[in-house]
Amino acid sequence: MSNDLFIVVAYLVVSGGARIRGIFRRWQQPVLRGPEWFFNVHVRPDFYAGQGHKILRGYRMRMLMPVAIELIIATAIFFSGHFQNLAYLMVGIAVLIHVNHVFNVDAAERKARSFAVAEAEEPVPSVVLSLKSRRLRDYSNPKLELAIAVVTVAVFAWLVRYYLGSPEHHNFRMVFALPLFLLYVQFGYLFVKQIVVAWRTPVPQAGAEEHLKAREERRKLYLKTCDISRVSNVAALLIWPVFLSISPTKIKFFLEAWLGSLLAVSVVLTIWQEIRRKQVLALALRTRPAKLPDLLDDTPAPNWPVCYQPSAPMLVLKGTRGYSLNLANTLAQMGAAYLAGLGILMAVLFRTAH
């Protein structure tokens, strides 16, 4: 099996599986609470018989847009034969799907609010914020962190030795491009974990315990998912030296064994994740959504989709056109820096590749 075929199979297994699961999940999301709800908006009983049907259809069409874009680009890549680009497509589309989903849900909810039950649209008068301190290490498994660190250092040490052993015969990009990319993504996962741990917003005082419990379970699921992704990442890193050093006659067998194991593990983990997700969802559905009061005084309406408001340091601000990313927020700045770094890294890898 060639490198190209490896990427194609990996793309079809990983990306295809994730897309089908994601489409199914997001398709159902607006109606999970029952016919009187559209996401977290308590709508009138006749909602889905009238305008609600149109709003729901619009949401689902917009939800499918990134997948349609992916199909077009993937088809172009398949025809061009530049299969290496599939890896970048996977990352790019994953980001696009999540960003699109955030804005899509917000837009659909705003439309549905015109058909909401009047009293449900009144913000709750009282909110509580937990002051309990949370640290990343409280949600980290020391043995897992140690294993990831040891494997990463060992792989890079091996790669340096391998490259320096015969630099004239080894292409620097061939040896280091993928591991460097994986390392950068590993830092990205840590950054996401930090955001998930630190994320804290007020909850309605009525039913605060239930809200906080549901939120904590969701936090744990997200963090576990991050850790699984980090382990997959480090497994891919670990396999790279083996791939470089194995004799050409054994590569086919090795790749097939690797892909088979990857597929089996992915299936098991996906099933586990679905079970956990349903448990977390059941907890979330027990809480009653409530509109929180706007506690910002004298703050000008933010520009959409990005704004810079140091006096209101939230990551996102709600404006007349929906949520706006606040670039004055430290996490937004770090996220922007990370994405810029990712872009530069990928550009460097592309340039060296051609």
Add this chain to the structure above:
Amino acid sequence: MFLTIDTRDSRPIYQQVVDGIKEVIARGDLKEGANLPPVRQLAADLGVNLNTIATAYRELQKDGLIAVKHGSGSVVASRTATERDEGELLRPLRTALTQLVLAGLPSSKILDIVVRELRLVTKGSQ
């Protein structure tokens, strides 16, 4: 360890934050030397203006309840640093007692209320 903000409350939000943090400290949920969330973070978490939290922290610092350490944020100050004039401390209690008396409550009932509230406030700090 919760901070409650009530939009029906006549107190401004910064005052509710001040009183909320005072309660948390009094209950012993935030002990001496414990870190408070940075101003920027608490403002972002609560969804309020940066100045609201900055004012609340200044107020707490003025009362000697927190100490601002440059570079490491704010920490709960030691109780010895909060020694204040007894008359000043008694004034709000006297005002509250006056209101209860004027509301027509008998002394025994007022005493019950005071004991119950004191238990509530100091719960966890014993």
